[in-house]
Amino acid sequence: MKLALSTLAVALAGMKPLPDAKNPLTDEKQIAKQYKRWRIRMFSGMYVGYVMYYFTRKNLTYAAPSVMKKFDITMGELGTISSVSYITYAIGKFLSGIVADKCNIRTFMALGLIGSSLVNLFFGFLPSLPLLTLFWGINGGLQSMGFPPVAKGLVYWFSPKERATKWTLWSSSHTVGTAIGGIVTGLCIAIGDWHAVFYIPGIIGIITGIGLLFTLTDKPACIGLPPIEVYKKDIIPIKKQNNLFHWQILTKYVFGNPFLWSLAMSYIFIYYIRFATLDWTTKFMADRGIGNARAAFLLSSMPLVGTLGGISSGWIADRFFKGRCTPVNLIYLFCLIFSLVGMYYFINATTPIWIMITFLSLVGFFIDGPQNLVGGVQTSRLTVQESVSAACGFTGMFGYVGAALSGFGVALLVGKYGWHGFFVSCIISCIIAMFFIALTWKKEATDIKLSQ
Secondary structure, three states: OHHHHHHHHHHHHHOOOOOOOOOOOOOHHHHHHHHHHHHHHHHHHHHHHHHHHHHOOOHHHHHHHHHHHHHOOOHHHHHHHHHHHHHHHHHHHHHHHHHHOOOOHHHHHHHHHHHHHHHHHHHOOOOOHHHHHHHHHHHHHHHOOOHHHHHHHHHHHOOHHHHHHHHHHHOOHHHHHHHHHHHHHHHHHHOOOOOHHHHHHHHHHHHHHHHHHHHOOOOHHHHOOOOHHHHOOOOOOOOOOOOOOHHHHHHHHHHOOHHHHHHHHHHHHHHHHHHHHHHHHHHHHHHOOOOHHHHHHHHOHHHHHHHHHHHHHHHHHHHHHOOOOHHHHHHHHHHHHHHHHHHHHHOOOOOOHHHHHHHHHHHHHHHHHHHHHHHHHHHHHOOOHHHHHHHHHHHHHHHHHHHHHHHHHHHHHHHHHHHHHHHHHHHHHHHHHHHHHHOOHHHHHHHHHHHO
16 A cells, blocks of 8 residues: 555656756757757657557457457447446546646656556456456546647747648548558458457657657757747747746636537537547448448548547648637538538448549548547637647546547438438538537637737
8 A cells, every 4th residue: 555655746747847957958059959849859759649549449349359259249349338438438538638737748648658558458357347347448548648748749849830730640640540440450360369459568658658658748948948928939729828826827717617518519519420430330331232341441441530630620721820720610610511511412332432532531531631620620729729738638537528529419410311311410410510619700810910
């Protein structure tokens, strides 16, 4: 017990914000050199770290048939494991966001990954369904420690006018992590050891987590660098009032921020579309007479092209709208409506494969843009630096409400109204999301004018 308490005390002490350097750099050439080096280092570390977060989260999907056979469990019981993980992740993302704002990026991100990796290390050898559910729920909570420190890192190391591009580029780590997970776990299953689907990511994750402790740092001031807005000659859209305590900052700039509430509400419907189209399209294609193997191949185009959609949305925001996200989100969601209509009418066994891939790709492209911008870049622009992790955790929590609705909600809709009802619900979700996002138009425009 003493050892456990001592370990916990050391971990908590290690998560405190790193102190500012005693001798700040003053030479402009040296500042430029160090900023270039550390920006690459921070971005790379956060990217690789989050790839591993996804690697240790999505592997259960690939091992699902083996787990079901081993423990003789039903689809419903397997779904319970996933649902518990979604719930703990959603709640944890919000709580982690609040905590991460008062911790250092390096230790917070590393400890979450190491903890999740330890769960993976032993998960395949657990003896019963209740234990599987419990530990995968714990994994969901630990996984929630990945995004908040990244949000904080992107805000402190990249200026507002370049943030959309860098943020959406970093967001491709989701797809890379899922792809790597699919390849590695596929090889593990092919050689006949499904347990390796968990303990191999666990081992790699622990190594990566330790690596993060030696790669990342905290704010630029910790290594003697000026704030990013000073270095880039940029202006932060929103600055906090002086002499506010952390809870007062949260109350004023997160919980009492009507624009964040608008984004959070829109995120419910964006995530509903994203998860509904990803999780149910193979079933939709099967009902249209498309074989399982062909459907799986076709579906892969959605997340792959979606990555390009996410990256391009950030570039467009920075290049043409001075970092504003509202116009880009509205354009993408408007185009998404027509992509969904095309998907409904042209995905069937008689349609040429290139047409099916086109519409699946368009849906992935136009949903990933808002998914990346709303819960990350735009959220960070509508709050202060000191509460960005909490704000992103706040909108992210609402997003997973939409993810949960896309499960049982779609099942009920299709059962009662068929696939027509499914696509109508996605189109209505687009319209509602556009409405809530449009409420932030004037606020973003005002902040841009003030920063010029």
